[in-house]
Amino acid sequence: MPSPAPTLAIDAREVAKTFRSGWFRPxxxxxxxxxxxxxxxxxxxxxxxxxxxxxxxxxSILATLxxxxxxxxxxxxxxxxxxxxxxxxxxxxASGRPSFLWSLRVSEIIAFYGRLYGLSGVALRVRxxxxxxxxxxxxxxxxxxxxxxxxxxxxxxxxxxxVNDPELLFLDEPTLGLDPDVSVRVRAHIAALRRxxxxxxxxxxxxxxxxxxxxxxxxxxxxxRILDAxxxxxxxxRIGLGDVIALRLEPAPPAWLGEAPGVLRCATADGWTRCTVxxxxxxxxxxxxxxxxxxxxxxxxxxxxxxxEEVFVELAR
Amino acid sequence: MSxxxxxxxxxxxxxxxxxxxxxxxxxxxELLFWPIVGVISIGLMTRFLGITPxxxxxxxxxxxxxxxxxxxxxxxxxxxxxxxxxxSIKHQFLAPIGIRHLTVGSWLVGMVRGGxxxxxxxxxxxxxxxxxxxxxxxxxxxVFLLGCFLNAxxxxxxxxxxxxxxxxxxxxFAWASVNLVLVLAGIYYPVSVLxxxxxxxxxxxxxxxxxxxxxSHFGFAxxxxxxxxxxxxxxVVYAVVAHLAFYAAVQRARxxxxxxxxxx
Numbered sequence: 001m002p003s004p005a006p007t008l009a010i011d012a013r014e015v016a017k018t019f020r021s022g023w024f025r026p027x028x029x030x031x032x033x034x035x036x037x038x039x040x041x042x043x044x045x046x047x048x049x050x051x052x053x054x055x056x057x058x059x060s061i062l063a064t065l066x067x068x069x070x071x072x073x074x075x076x077x078x079x080x081x082x083x084x085x086x087x088x089x090x091x092x093x094a095s096g097r098p099s100f101l102w103s104l105r106v107s108e109i110i111a112f113y114g115r116l117y118g119l120s121g122v123a124l125r126v127r128x129x130x131x132x133x134x135x136x137x138x139x140x141x142x143x144x145x146x147x148x149x150x151x152x153x154x155x156x157x158x159x160x161x162x163v164n165d166p167e168l169l170f171l172d173e174p175t176l177g178l179d180p181d182v183s184v185r186v187r188a189h190i191a192a193l194r195r196x197x198x199x200x201x202x203x204x205x206x207x208x209x210x211x212x213x214x215x216x217x218x219x220x221x222x223x224x225r226i227l228d229a230x231x232x233x234x235x236x237x238r239i240g241l242g243d244v245i246a247l248r249l250e251p252a253p254p255a256w257l258g259e260a261p262g263v264l265r266c267a268t269a270d271g272w273t274r275c276t277v278x279x280x281x282x283x284x285x286x287x288x289x290x291x292x293x294x295x296x297x298x299x300x301x302x303x304x305x306x307x308x309e310e311v312f313v314e315l316a317r
Numbered sequence: 318m319s320x321x322x323x324x325x326x327x328x329x330x331x332x333x334x335x336x337x338x339x340x341x342x343x344x345x346x347e348l349l350f351w352p353i354v355g356v357i358s359i360g361l362m363t364r365f366l367g368i369t370p371x372x373x374x375x376x377x378x379x380x381x382x383x384x385x386x387x388x389x390x391x392x393x394x395x396x397x398x399x400x401x402x403x404x405s406i407k408h409q410f411l412a413p414i415g416i417r418h419l420t421v422g423s424w425l426v427g428m429v430r431g432g433x434x435x436x437x438x439x440x441x442x443x444x445x446x447x448x449x450x451x452x453x454x455x456x457x458x459x460v461f462l463l464g465c466f467l468n469a470x471x472x473x474x475x476x477x478x479x480x481x482x483x484x485x486x487x488x489x490f491a492w493a494s495v496n497l498v499l500v501l502a503g504i505y506y507p508v509s510v511l512x513x514x515x516x517x518x519x520x521x522x523x524x525x526x527x528x529x530x531x532x533s534h535f536g537f538a539x540x541x542x543x544x545x546x547x548x549x550x551x552x553v554v555y556a557v558v559a560h561l562a563f564y565a566a567v568q569r570a571r572x573x574x575x576x577x578x579x580x581x
Contacts (some may be wrong), residue, residue: 020573056577060407060574060577064411064571065407065410065411065571065577066572066574066576066577067568067571067572085413085415088412089413093408099405101333101399101400101405102402103336103340103341104333104336108333112329113408115328116414118322118413119325120328144340160408
């Protein structure tokens with residue numbers, strides 16, 4: 001009886017990688033220092049972190065491009081070192097700085113990789129045409145790669161990364177350097193891949209809004225370690241950034257406001273009193289009731305949830 | 318991996334290399350310009366020196382062989398070089414492709430280019446210097462070409478290994494390596510004129526034996542007992558060693574991160 005498909009697409013434990021540079025006095029750089037990461041099948045997970053944090057190194061190990069020094073990583077139930085060839089058939093990758101052979105045309109690039117993944121004849125033609133259609137590359141199908149714009153190159157890279165209809169897709173900064181309108185379209189494509197095909201996607205990005213929009217879970221990496229991981233909401237709660245309630249009050253805010261239950265801190269600037277509370281939905285009615293009771297007029301109220309960017313700044317400190 | 322998948326991967330490399338070869342001007346120079354310049358200048362030199370037609374044929378066989386080996390081995394080296402130049406090597410090794418697919422696919426294109434070059438240079442040598450390369454007969458020509466292609470494959474795979482091991486810095490090997498063969502394999506002179514230690518090295522090069530066998534059809538006494546069998550046996554050994562070296566280099570590049578660095 002065949003064993004059931006594992007529920008985890010990625011199960012990496014204590015993965016470590018050190019790079020050496022220089023021949024005579026080698027300089028050692030610890031890119032990953034024991035990373036443990038689990039990614040459920042069918043989810044979109046974002047790896048966030050500052051430059052040099054180890055995001056691309058982790059992605060490359062999981063995609064079999066790098067061999068880890070320590071630890072184990074099972075991807076789609078297969079070991080990334082021992083079963084690398086079998087694994088490569090089932091995954092693919094696109095990076096934000098794509099590069100392919102300069103003289104090959106768009107359709108030839110996709111067809112080349114399609115053949116490497118075992119496609120031929122009509123099946124290959126249909127797949128190439130479909131991807132070209134899907135990524136709006138039809139007018140450019142006979143254009144050499146070197147003559148394409150950055151955005152088009154990115155779309156070719158995405159099309160190439162889907163040529164084998166992968167179960168797991170790695171995207172390394174997929175919208176890097178793209179115009180905002182193209183970025184929006186690329187993000188829509190990524191969301192559609194999971195929605196329509198149930199594809200597991202792991203992406204790295206510097207854009208917190210992108211992570212917040214696309215990812216079910218995010219993992220923050222810094223200096224080769226995962227500092228925290230979870231859903232964006234859970235992370236915000238865990239970090240304790242709280243929601244911000246901004247109030248325009250008349251007369252001046254009462255002194256008790258900063259010590260009211262659930263209020264973490266309060267500050268007044270530009271006529272606005274900004275109170276950070278643990279949960280705005282829970283605290284706002286009480287605050288307003290007490291302010292009314294004291295005869296304070298509330299002229300305006302704004303509530304803002306913390307953004308992932310603030311979590312990033314807090315963790316990257 | 319199934320036979321079908323193996324063949325498709327090889328075919329993918331064949332198509333890619335052929336498309337690249339047809340669209341880049343430096344491929345044209347490799348295929349036509351330098352080899353033609355080589356045959357004409359060497360041929361004219363043989364006239365100036367007033368050497369016998371037999372001696373001229375000796376030198377011209379060497380010149381043609383060198384050009385064929387050079388063109389074919391460069392094509393094999395392009396299996397890695399083109400991806401290094403375009404920084405797309407990580408995509409290649411992300412796909413389920415083995416080094417055998419890369420080397421065999423590019424070797425097939427190299428053989429087509431080498432075969433076309435051989436025919437062209439043979440025609441030129443006949444027209445300009447009255448040297449009939451095909452006079453040895455089709456079987457001898459086929460064995461000679463096989464020897465040249467096998468040597469090109471081996472040198473090209475070693476170059477791929479060096480590039481994968483050292484990155485762009487090793488690029489020069491692609492063009493320099495064939496000159497080592499030129500000095501040692503008896504391209505312009507018999508191996509017997511080499512100093513003893515160099516002659517020992519020459520006897521370790523398969524091309525030496527294929528040249529010896531082919532020249533025997535033009536009246537030169539063979540220096541070796543069974544040159545074709547020896548050349549083939551050596552080629553098989555070197556081909557295996559070269560592929561093991563290339564495989565080890567790719568694995569090392571996956572460990573050191575060079576595979577990624579070459580894509581940045």
